[in-house]
Amino acid sequence: MNKNNNILQRARNFDLTESELEALYSDSDQLNQMYDEALVEKIAEELFVPGSADLLEQKRKDIERLTKSAQIDQQKTSIFSLKIIGIAASLVILVGAFILLRPQSGELSKKQLAEFKEISRSTYSPEVIASLERSNAQNENLALVSAYTNKNYAFILSHTKGELDNAEMQLLRARVLMDLKRYAEGYALMKSITEEDLVQKDVYLWMMAEGALGVGDMEVAKEKIKEIKQFFG
């Protein structure tokens, strides 16, 4: 938004894109200029709007208090999440054991595959891609997040065609392909992703295992399941 505002004003408004952020925060002259401008703005504000700094400070405390109380709830959620992870880990062990007990068969029942897929899918969070492109009303990534939430897979596939230079976008496309049971394509795409480029590294492991199971690549599936177990300690 406010594309016409100068970059320093937008920086003070927390409104820069990723590339602008990187450029600004590596330029100390620009940064100093930004802080000088911010200082001027604050002084003028303080002089002409009595109590504005106190009001802002009060609001800062209010918000801190609110999120602190949310943290307590978050701890409850975390306990709940840990239970889920515990259940998930147990399921992984079960699935792992099942694979190990079925030498050479290379197959899982549809039900087992569906269960594993459900766990894998629940770990994926599309919101991460919204941060890859920001600052204007035409943020296509937000549309992709919304499309994923609404299971509008056709939209995602048509907008992630061709070579993708971002690992999170590749992950999204692979997620959708797997949701559509197009495991071979999804798994092939997963294999082309560089794990280090991802924010969602745990999701990568789950999806690699899911993809491997989907195409009957049991060795890789076992390996990834072991990695997941290690990941969760």
Next chain:
Amino acid sequence: MNRKAWLQIVQEAKNGNEALFSKAVTSNFEEHFYKSILKVVQDKCLTHEIYNSTMLKFWERFIRNDEDLPESNIDGYIFHMSRNAFYEIRRQHNNQRNLNAVSMESQEIVEGYKDIHAGGNLLYGEHPENEGLNRKQILFNIVQSLDETCQKIIHQHVLDGRSLVKIKEEIQLYGSYNAIVQKKKRCIKTLSKRFRAAIKEKKYILPL
């Protein structure tokens, strides 16, 4: 939370009812942002810090300063703001000069100016070892250079707490109440411009 809901929350807050905003700050953190930010930064304290800073900026811009909300998905935009907050906070941890410090610095300057105004202290006493003008002196000089009405607004409205209506009557400014509000805005603009110029001319001494 969709845009319509955010519009209502912001409007209510502008009307003085911030309960919905407070609720949104908490519920959004619990439901989306804690997880999303933590996933990126891998640090719980930093996650809180980023979100707090983001929502304070959100409040400052869209509620207090009455900026229009973005047309796009608001939750997505908040996530985008949080990425900006992350950069700024990371700098705060490594560098003294940052937006937080600037905020405190400005308060210190204005408080110093108020002291001078109230007690008529010596302007050159702040850092006698410095040859140049200090921050309060710069501000004092700039205020002195403003026109009479601007100075009256600062001294009577801001420092002495008189209402703008009374000042408007006193200075016989014609037109509606908005006339004095607009005048005040022009004063802010002029003061900002002159202070900015002073900084550029390096008349201003940065804090150690």
